[in-house]
Amino acid sequence: MKKLSTWSIIFISTGGMIGSGWLFAPYYGYQTAGVGVIFSWLITALLTFFVAVCFAEVASMLPIVSGAMRFLKITHSRSLGFLFVVLGWVSYLVYLPLEAQSVVQYLGFWFPSLVDDSNSTGVLLSYFGVSIAFFIMVGITILNTYQLKNVAKVNNVVSVWKIFLPIAIALGMLAFYGSFDNFSHNTSSTSISFETILLAITGSGLAFAFSGFQNGLVVANSAKNPRLAIPLSLFAPVVVGLTMYLSLSLLFMFCLPASADHLAVNVAPLLGLLSLFGLHFIYTVLFIDAIVAPLGTSNVYAAVTGRVLQAFGLEFFKTSILTKLNKHSVPIYCIWINFFIGLIFLLQFPTWSQLVSFLSSLVLFSCLSGPVVLIIFRDKFPQMDRKFKLPFHKLFGYLGFISCSYFVYWSGTDNLKYLSILVIVVIAFYWFVFERNNLIKIFKQVWFVCGYIITLWLISFVHELGCIAFPYDNLLVAVIGILFLRIFITHQAPIETIDSNLKLTIDEINKLESC
Incomplete structure (x- = not known):
């Protein structure tokens, strides 16, 4: 199997992170939190870092196909593993409609018939x-039914474009059109509330903008040098993302005059801002990039999602259509x-913001596995070779779990309701298909997950x-995070079972490396 370079793995994570998030999140965050959005970005980056460092150690130990989605099947039960694999898969497949929606919304800047911005809930x-x-x-979807060659090389070029163009535009605009008068007005006209600073993190797409940090884990088994590539693929998106999103948020604070607030429209905020200055060349380039x-x-x-569903089929439905490939070696049924x-x-x-808010809660909920598995592996298997060893692993484990809990909680009551329903439906599906006669057994294996999200x-x-x-609600969420992390850890499988699962996983890795 052809291996990917460290740079390719980094760009898969960083490039995957920069889709529609940079087009909307800086302005929507500014709408929600005012100039306090700067603190929102810093908090988001810090919490994302706490989550990422947990995965850095575990993923470098076990660079498996589908990455973090499969860890709990090793340390806990098949039913819990099934739940998190399904949630991880769903979180990936939501990206296609989300990005398609963002493209149409930006096209709506020039073709107003594509959107309806009169609704109070956002741009429909x-x-x-x-x-x-x-x-x-x-x-x-049709494009992905054909064989893809040199995807990594193409993605490297596209990612460089996506990373540096927004940063260059933001810094250039700040240098030539930024005004402290605008900043002073925007600061005085918006009140800073710590609650709105936190609500902007998930509700305005800030958490979503950082959610691509884990993309490198999906192809971790393809890294030439996982010791270096996996930690960097987790940390680099956080640093690059923070730089980009802070720059774009500052762009609205320093360049948007008080008399032209209405021009930075919800449909295409950055295009609306650039239209003020007659920068037609940059305007066109940005529109193309959007x-x-x-x-x-x-x-x-x-x-990637097609391969994730294929791996899911190989693990749980070995003879189903999920494992079938077309003549281009593509899992065509999975794609459709x-x-x-x-x-x-x-x-x-x-609306983009509604879909992003739900997606953020789903992605970060599936990331709960990282802190749990980190602590279990370090406590039960301290002798295992670790290509990246995290100091103070228990501290970072708790910080990572609490961070995920905050991201999920800040998504709001409606999204928590949808997520609770989804968790229950997936568990019920597993019971009906795989273990219809073992309801009590399954309940004992997964009750704490239902209890966590419903709480x-x-x-x-x-x-x-x-x-x-x-x-006080946020303080209570931290307490709940600490409590349920302990429950997750105490409900791990017997060490003999974990050891057996580890050996099977290591055999899988060795087979892939020998291909």
Whole structure:
């Protein structure tokens, strides 16, 4: 099997992170938190770092196909592993409708019939806009049914473009058009509230903008030098993302005059801002990038998600259509199944911000596995070779788990409700298909996951009713995070079972490396 360079792995993570997030999150975050969005970005980056360092050690130990999604199957039960693999898979397939939606929304800046920005919940796609998003999804899906060659090399070039263009535009605009008068006005006209600073993190897409940090884990088994590539692929997106998103947020604070607030429209905020200064060349380049970047990201995710579903089929449905390949060695049924399920999300969440908020909660919920597995492996298997060894592993494990809990909690009551329902449905599906006669056994294996997410939903619901004031609700979430991490750890499988699962996983890695 041909190996990927360290740079390729880094660009898969960093490039996958830069899709539609940079087009909307800086402005939506600014709308929600005002100038306090700077603190929102810093908090998001810090919490993402706490999560990423947990995965850095575990993923470098076990560079397996589908990465973090499969860890809990090793340390816990098949049912819990199934749940997290499914949630991880769903979190990936949502990217295709999300990026298609963002492309249509930016096209709506020039073709207003594609969008409806009169709705109080945000910018909606019109029926015409939804149909265009549908055809974009169809086109990308068809493209992914053919053999893809040199994807990593192409992605390297596209990622460099996606990374440096927004940063260059932001810094150039700040240098030539930034004004302290604008900053002073924007600072005085918006009040800074710590609660809105936190709510902007998930609700305005900030957490989503950093969610691509784990993409390198999906192809971790393909790294030439996993000791170097995997930690860097986790940390580099955080550093690059923070630089980019801070620059873009500062762009609105220093360059948006008070008399022209309405021009930075929700449909295409950055294009609206550039239109003030008559920068037609940059305006055109940015418009092209606003289309190319999400399309490139959705194409990568469509390809990766097909392989994730294929790996899921090989593990749980060995003789199903999920394992079938076409003449181009592509899991064609997986690709189309992802398309149809993704279509449901496009219709259920009609605005970019709504879809992003749910996706963020789903991605970070599936990341709970990292801190859990980190602590279990370090405590039970201290002798295992670690290409990256994290100091103070228990401290970072707890910080990582609490960070995930905050990201999920800040997504809001509705998203917590949807996530709770999804968790229960997946567990019920596993029971019905695999172990219909073992309901009590399955309940004992997964009850704490249901208890965790339902508890977060209850805290959010009670907070909305005004029974728990801010910041006591957030302090309670931290306590819940500590408590449930202990429960996750105490419900691990017997050490003999974990050891057996580890040996099977290591054999899988060795077979892939010998190919």
